[in-house]
Amino acid sequence: MSAEHLAQEMVRELCLAAKAASRQLAVASSAQKNLALLNLAQALLDQAPALKAANQADLTAAADSGMSAAMLDRLTLSDGVIASMAQGLREVAALPDPVGEVTGMWRRPNGLLVGRQRIPLGVIGFIYESRPNVTVDAAGLCLKSGNAVVLKGGKEALNSNLALAGLVASALKDAGLPTAAAQVIPTVDRAASLALLQEEDLVDVIIPRGGEGLIRFVTANSRIPVLKHYKGVCHVYVDQGADLDMAVDICVNAKCQRPGVCNAMETLLVHQDEAAAFLPLVAAALLERGVELRGCPATRALVAQAVPAVEEDWPAEFLDLILAVRVVAGLDEAMEHIARYGSAHSEAIVTRDYARARRFINGVDSSVVLVNASTRFNDGGQLGLGAEIGINTSKLHAFGPMGLTELTTQKFIVHGDGQVRQ
Amino acid sequence: MSAEHLAQEMVRELCLAAKAASRQLAVASSAQKNLALLNLAQALLDQAPALKAANQADLTAAADSGMSAAMLDRLTLSDGVIASMAQGLREVAALPDPVGEVTGMWRRPNGLLVGRQRIPLGVIGFIYESRPNVTVDAAGLCLKSGNAVVLKGGKEALNSNLALAGLVASALKDAGLPTAAAQVIPTVDRAASLALLQEEDLVDVIIPRGGEGLIRFVTANSRIPVLKHYKGVCHVYVDQGADLDMAVDICVNAKCQRPGVCNAMETLLVHQDEAAAFLPLVAAALLERGVELRGCPATRALVAQAVPAVEEDWPAEFLDLILAVRVVAGLDEAMEHIARYGSAHSEAIVTRDYARARRFINGVDSSVVLVNASTRFNDGGQLGLGAEIGINTSKLHAFGPMGLTELTTQKFIVHGDGQVRQ
Numbered sequence: 001m002s003a004e005h006l007a008q009e010m011v012r013e014l015c016l017a018a019k020a021a022s023r024q025l026a027v028a029s030s031a032q033k034n035l036a037l038l039n040l041a042q043a044l045l046d047q048a049p050a051l052k053a054a055n056q057a058d059l060t061a062a063a064d065s066g067m068s069a070a071m072l073d074r075l076t077l078s079d080g081v082i083a084s085m086a087q088g089l090r091e092v093a094a095l096p097d098p099v100g101e102v103t104g105m106w107r108r109p110n111g112l113l114v115g116r117q118r119i120p121l122g123v124i125g126f127i128y129e130s131r132p133n134v135t136v137d138a139a140g141l142c143l144k145s146g147n148a149v150v151l152k153g154g155k156e157a158l159n160s161n162l163a164l165a166g167l168v169a170s171a172l173k174d175a176g177l178p179t180a181a182a183q184v185i186p187t188v189d190r191a192a193s194l195a196l197l198q199e200e201d202l203v204d205v206i207i208p209r210g211g212e213g214l215i216r217f218v219t220a221n222s223r224i225p226v227l228k229h230y231k232g233v234c235h236v237y238v239d240q241g242a243d244l245d246m247a248v249d250i251c252v253n254a255k256c257q258r259p260g261v262c263n264a265m266e267t268l269l270v271h272q273d274e275a276a277a278f279l280p281l282v283a284a285a286l287l288e289r290g291v292e293l294r295g296c297p298a299t300r301a302l303v304a305q306a307v308p309a310v311e312e313d314w315p316a317e318f319l320d321l322i323l324a325v326r327v328v329a330g331l332d333e334a335m336e337h338i339a340r341y342g343s344a345h346s347e348a349i350v351t352r353d354y355a356r357a358r359r360f361i362n363g364v365d366s367s368v369v370l371v372n373a374s375t376r377f378n379d380g381g382q383l384g385l386g387a388e389i390g391i392n393t394s395k396l397h398a399f400g401p402m403g404l405t406e407l408t409t410q411k412f413i414v415h416g417d418g419q420v421r422q
Numbered sequence: 423m424s425a426e427h428l429a430q431e432m433v434r435e436l437c438l439a440a441k442a443a444s445r446q447l448a449v450a451s452s453a454q455k456n457l458a459l460l461n462l463a464q465a466l467l468d469q470a471p472a473l474k475a476a477n478q479a480d481l482t483a484a485a486d487s488g489m490s491a492a493m494l495d496r497l498t499l500s501d502g503v504i505a506s507m508a509q510g511l512r513e514v515a516a517l518p519d520p521v522g523e524v525t526g527m528w529r530r531p532n533g534l535l536v537g538r539q540r541i542p543l544g545v546i547g548f549i550y551e552s553r554p555n556v557t558v559d560a561a562g563l564c565l566k567s568g569n570a571v572v573l574k575g576g577k578e579a580l581n582s583n584l585a586l587a588g589l590v591a592s593a594l595k596d597a598g599l600p601t602a603a604a605q606v607i608p609t610v611d612r613a614a615s616l617a618l619l620q621e622e623d624l625v626d627v628i629i630p631r632g633g634e635g636l637i638r639f640v641t642a643n644s645r646i647p648v649l650k651h652y653k654g655v656c657h658v659y660v661d662q663g664a665d666l667d668m669a670v671d672i673c674v675n676a677k678c679q680r681p682g683v684c685n686a687m688e689t690l691l692v693h694q695d696e697a698a699a700f701l702p703l704v705a706a707a708l709l710e711r712g713v714e715l716r717g718c719p720a721t722r723a724l725v726a727q728a729v730p731a732v733e734e735d736w737p738a739e740f741l742d743l744i745l746a747v748r749v750v751a752g753l754d755e756a757m758e759h760i761a762r763y764g765s766a767h768s769e770a771i772v773t774r775d776y777a778r779a780r781r782f783i784n785g786v787d788s789s790v791v792l793v794n795a796s797t798r799f800n801d802g803g804q805l806g807l808g809a810e811i812g813i814n815t816s817k818l819h820a821f822g823p824m825g826l827t828e829l830t831t832q833k834f835i836v837h838g839d840g841q842v843r844q
Contacts, residue, residue, distance in 0.1 A: 002687050023761065023785075023787070025787050026785075026787065027785055029493065070504045100784070106806055108804070108805070110807055112791070112795055112799065114805050114806055118782075119787070119817075119821075121817050121818070122787075122817060165746075202797070204816070204817050205817075205818055208761075209805075224646050225816070226819045243840070246840040249629055249840060249842055250840065250842060252842075253842035253843055254842075257842070257843055312597045337514050339445065345783075353802060361539075361835050362449055362522070363448075363449055365541070365544075365598050365833075366443070366833065367833055367834060368833065368834040368835075368836060369833060369834070369835050369836070370835075370836040370838060370841055371837050371838060372834065372838040372840050372841075373534060373836050373837075373838025373839075373840070373841045373842075374842045374843050376767070376842070376843035377534065377836060377838075377843060378834075380757065381832060382530070382843065383530070383536050383836070384528055384530055384536055394626070394647070395541075395542070395543050395544060395649045395831040396626070396627055396818060396819045397629075397818045397819040399541075399829075399831045399832060399833055400833060400834045401834070409817040409818070409819075409820075410789065410821060411787075411788065411789055411791060411821055412789060412791070412800075412805060412822045412823070413790075413792075414788040414790060414791070414792040414793065414799060414805070415793050415794075415795075416792060416793060416794040416795025416799075417794055417795075418665070418668040418671060418672065418794050418795070419673055419794075419796065419799070420671055420672060420674075420675035420676075420679070420795075420796045420798070421796050421798035421799060421804065422677055
């Protein structure tokens with residue numbers, strides 16, 4: 001049997017077990033699921049030495065293979081990371097259980113009482129890169145929302161992930177839940193990822209987390225719906241008459257607070273009437289923080305330090321201290337620029353004008369549209385969802401940050417007294 | 423240039439125009455959209471002679487090619503069908519507009535006001551078989567929900583569909599809306615369907631309507647998410663202690679009222695304690711209506727007319743006056759049978775027992791779960807959604823019948839006063 005077939009057989013077994021477990025999880029009580037989450041939180045702390053030993057094996061191999069310091073940092077299970085995983089699980093345990101919620105109920109003329117009830121999606125395939133803490137975060141969110149999960153982590157983290165998987169299994173077992181509710185695929189083989197992406201009869205949704213390369217690989221090869229975003233090309237538009245001090249604060253926060261993430265600003269659009277006053281102000285604040293500015297000709301006429309922007313800069317996700325800057329004639333041109341180059345992720349307007357705030361909110365087709373606030377707020381925790389499993393910039397199922405509720409769907413329930421259809 | 427490339431070019435042009443139109447539709451007023459719907463309703467009635475002439479060309483070609491009488495009937499645009507299309511459009515115009523609804527809004531500790539606002543999905547690809555009235559029904563629902571639609575109908579209905587598309591375009595234009603909001607692909611070529619299924623950057627969702635072969639073709643070839651159901655293998659379970667007269671009424675309705683549709687019952691499960699009393703009763707009622715019974719051994723011991731059920735009968739969608747019948751030990755065995763052989767479509771329990779009604783509602787993983795009512799109620803109109811574009815038995819996005827609301831998604835909107843992230 002070829003390696004590819006072996007991977008398929010193994011993944012099929014895992015998915016069959018996950019499917020069976022998902023039926024038990026779907027009707028498990030909130031108390032039982034929370035017990036498993038708290039068990040796991042405690043086990044992470046109790047077993048920290050063993051976890052760090054397993055992690056050290058990954059770190060040593062990764063260092064030998066020449067992994068960068070930044071990547072090694074992401075791979076490390078320090079005491080701080082372990083404590084943070086445990087804390088995250090406790091927070092998820094404290095959140096309301098979305099499963100079983102009846103979101104509406106209405107009576108039909110024939111007396112039927114019709115409602116919609118939240119149910120788990122079923123089995124989730126979760127494919128991610130090097131950070132092993134994602135194993136625990138994802139398992140916790142899937143468990144709380146009543147979903148079974150099959151996890152495929154990065155090859156650099158296999159020892160860490162298997163050690164974590166052992167703790168997850170024990171925590172589930174001790175709470176009387178099936179251990180197949182959260183399984184790590186025990187191989188680094190890409191054939192295993194491909195096999196998982198083909199299990200359309202057993203897996204209900206795929207959630208990838210990682211760089212654009214991973215997301216594109218998953219989307220191109222999946223026969224299962226994928227919830228994902230490729231990139232965040234986020235815009236701030238500074239409107240005519242905006243509060244320019246507020247605009248500077250928002251731009252500095254959106255660009256500099258954490259430039260390597262998907263909700264950071266990548267392009268600044270400025271109304272032509274404010275350009276002369278605003279651009280030197282914001283440029284000074286950004287240049288002071290080491291931001292490279294790439295401007296349109298009008299921008300460069302006002303900011304000597306800006307280098308010329310080229311066409312490739314407008315759709316670019318720099319993920320770095322680089323900002324594209326463009327002067328526009330007004331709101332229409334700003335919205336057209338966003339429609340053409342944006343990624344439907346997060347866009348903000350800074351304005352004092354009521355009508356234009358409403359036009360921006362209604363007309364911009366992005367998962368989070370903000371007035372007078374930083375794009376950095378596109379985050380499940382910041383927006384009040386409690387926890388976040390990822391951000392979706394395709395419109396099916398959920399648009400924007402996804403919390404526990406977005407890991408569920410709704411079925412119709414009907415209470416009758418013998419009604420038949422006429 | 424090959425025929426395949428020509429189809430790709432043509433479909434690409436249509437999709438680009440649809441994408442542009444979708445931005446206008448997303449912010450169109452309800453009044454403007456309703457005007458287009460009412461314009462179209464009137465035009466269908468006014469232009470009935472021309473429509474029937476175009477339809478006659480399809481009918482003549484279809485008859486020459488040996489199409490069955492039943493299929494010819496589905497292809498026919500009679501005065502009755504035209505009146506019914508017009509009436510359907512008026513009903514859709516009268517429904518509430520889902521676009522713009524803010525489904526919730528909450529304040530964060532930092533003063534941000536966060537809400538979710540309904541928006542259209544964008545561009546919908548609709549692929550269907552021979553009934554030309556679907557062209558108008560689908561265009562109407564997509565328009566009302568603010569979506570552009572690209573329609574690909576069956577080859578037998580091309581002349582009818584193009585005539586209808588002309589009326590749709592005029593109705594849009596007269597209401598000041600872009601004609602590209604609803605376009606019919608003007609070819610019968612399967613390459614055009616394949617091309618449409620590849621336009622993942624322009625088309626947000628594909629909805630197929632037709633037989634299982636069409637649905638499988640679409641799902642196998644689409645790079646875009648598909649909302650669909652393959653088949654409806656619907657069950658009725660008659661519980662211990664059930665009202666047997668009610669159970670007979672529900673079974674006769676679920677099987678016989680319209681046996682060729684997806685929400686008709688295909689398998690009857692009966693508690694062993696009721697089998698001796700119930701099976702002869704229900705068998706008499708069903709046999710009288712010409713139903714062929716395929717039973718398990720316990721069923722056959724009680725119903726002499728039942729032929730033996732084989733393994734292939736349990737997952738079968740007969741779409742005909744045929745019923746598989748099985749005696750089960752109790753609710754657990756019934757639910758296991760449904761989980762194993764069902765299609766997540768519609769399942770009903772007939773019971774007097776409160777606890778078992780609750781267990782069935784919570785434990786059965788189908789899009790519509792009913793207590794003491796016929797499976798035939800799985801229908802958007804019957805459940806109170808107002809109108810229906812189809813039924814989805816995959817769990818992503820929407821589960822069960824889909825109305826106007828299910829043709830939308832929600833974005834996050836954020837009102838701030840200069841907030842930045844800490």
